[in-house]
Amino acid sequence: MRKRMFSLLMAGVLGVSTLAGCGSAASTTTQSSDSTTAAKTTTEEKAAETTNAETSSEPVTISFYTTETGKDDMYQDLISDFESKNPGITVEYIAAGDDQLQQWMALYASNEGPTVALMDPINIWENQDRMRPLTGEAMLDNIEEASLSTMTFNGTVYAVPMSAAGIGLLYNKAVCDAAVGGDFDPSTIKTRSDLKDLFDKIEATGVAATCLTGVNWSLGAHYLCQTYGAAIGDTKARVDYVNSIIGGETKEIDSEVFNGFMDTFDMLAQYNYNKNDPLVGDVNLDAMALAEGKCGTWFMGDWAWTYMAELVGDGDEFGLMPVPHSDDASDVTNQQLPTSYAKGYCIDASQNTEEQQLAGLKFIEYISSDSYSHEVQAKRLGQALPFKNCQATIDSPLGKSTASYISAGKTADFYGTPSLCPSDIWYECGAYMCEYLSGACDRTKLATQIDEYWSKQDKREY
Missing domain, CATH: 3.40.190.10 (Periplasmic binding protein-like II)
Structure with a gap:
């Protein structure tokens, strides 16, 4: 297998559980370093400068970390297809283990924060100072509005939902x-x-x-x-x-x-x-x-x-x-x-370059808009996908059942x-x-x- 699947070494990363603990946002989010502050702009500035932005023509390597266990083959498939359609972008896949949140924070402690991460909304909310705001990105036009509610903090969208x-x-x-x-x-x-x-x-x-x-x-x-x-x-x-x-x-x-x-x-x-x-x-x-x-x-x-x-x-x-x-x-x-909408794709702005962030945007756009990507996800996830242009058939009767409750207006957030x-x-x-x-x-x-x-x-x- 050409892709590199990282195993995360926890030894020596003391205090990670404290970083990931859940008190207030201030106590659970690692305070931004000078480099984080430099990489982070206001929501309005970031939205303005990234709308319709294109990735650099120079080769770039990004990383993708997922907390969706049991889907390694699916994501390897999607990454291969994405790379074939986006020459110059290499995606290194980081598979999650049992201590998913601690592994994510261990990457940050090693100054290797993943470019794109699939995380629970609460984790993104707690660490929003690290994240690149997505408000204003054209790809959001293809996302069902209702699905963005738990990915939006103080009016700013920080992630694209995976599924319902x-x-x-x-x-x-x-x-x-x-x-x-x-x-x-x-x-x-x-x-x-x-x-x-x-x-x-x-x-x-x-x-x-x-x-x-x-x-x-x-x-x-x-x-x-x-x-x-x-x-x-x-x-x-x-x-x-x-x-x-x-x-x-x-x-x-x-x-x-x-x-x-x-x-x-x-x-x-x-x-x-x-x-x-x-x-x-x-x-x-x-x-x-x-x-x-x-x-x-x-x-x-x-x-x-x-x-x-x-x-x-x-x-x-x-x-x-x-x-x-x-x-x-x-x-x-x-x-x-x-x-x-239990997990969302977010982009790190604290430990990834602008070129890597733009490539990360391209990867999320592929996940949310490409027809092949939709077919693979619908088959392997078996869940309703929150993408407006999605024509993929849900094979899972359980996913179809959820979709029927959604269409009947009989769901609760x-x-x-x-x-x-x-x-x-x-x-x-x-x-x-x-x-x-x-x-x-x-x-x-x-x-x-x-x-x-x-x-x-x-x-x-x-």
Whole structure:
């Protein structure tokens, strides 16, 4: 393989976790050095000087770091095609490992900040002083406006979203059809009681009703963070709620929304395919269980098609539905699919030359506008792509399911604002959620641990 795949050496990079920790933006973002300041201009100046800019005719080498694991082959394919269409630009691919954020910061500590990085919005927000503003770039005209909200800070766009991801209960339609004795319609699940009724019917067929993957990123980021989402209200209401926890005025255990989602979580745990070993945490095994009909549903996101695609048979049908948090059938948030633009392509302006940054812009433009790129991404990601000119077919039934919720107007922005949930919430609070799932603590202790976590944060911004 011609491309170089870097492995990142963490030895000697002391204090990196401090750089990546999640307090205020000031505490989590490494202070700009003189070189960073020199490379950084105001948003208006940068937008004006880069709009319609062209890369230098001189050969240039850039680096691309991704936190999207399991997609190395996809990105190697895209890089090869990009280089063939952009002679003079060489892209060095940096594959992510387990400690994705720490690896990213380790590159900066070694003065090797990647030219282009695919990161979570919160990571970009925390490190925006490093980034090149994208406001005014022509390529943004091809991006769905709604998808830019979590990539925009104080009116400035800092990243281009990768894809739209739906989060909820994946379901095996054949299993659910057998359970209900007909054609299963996910829109009939409007309350927790509706879901329990479905679970009972699935179990009556001899199949486990649902599956929880006992890993911190799934439970701490995707499940827990629903409790700060649309059920709380609009973005202002969500931020106000979180700030009230940070300030000590509110306790999680007193939150109706938190308790509602945890009541549903308890029910999922009761019917869990993995309940005898709840922290086994093997995504591949759980994907196989759903694909083979050993369980009827699985809490995950539509990205799970990556693990399932090679396991399903012709004619097998799968879909995605929201997790109801109450027994109020009139609560529309019970029927809205949490959808996130969970990762974005950003460009470093602190440790890359102007020529490298312009080449990075060309690479992101290729990712977001090239038809071959779209076909590869649609096939390998299995998710809806937020690009206006995209004609690629989504093979994934889970991605199609998310797209159907989007087109029906039945989605809720999972993030609200990228600064709402700190970037280590999946790690810290995910550990507490795993303890709770295993029975090592009760809900009161769980809520207290989450309160303590929030008490160490600075108040959030809109």
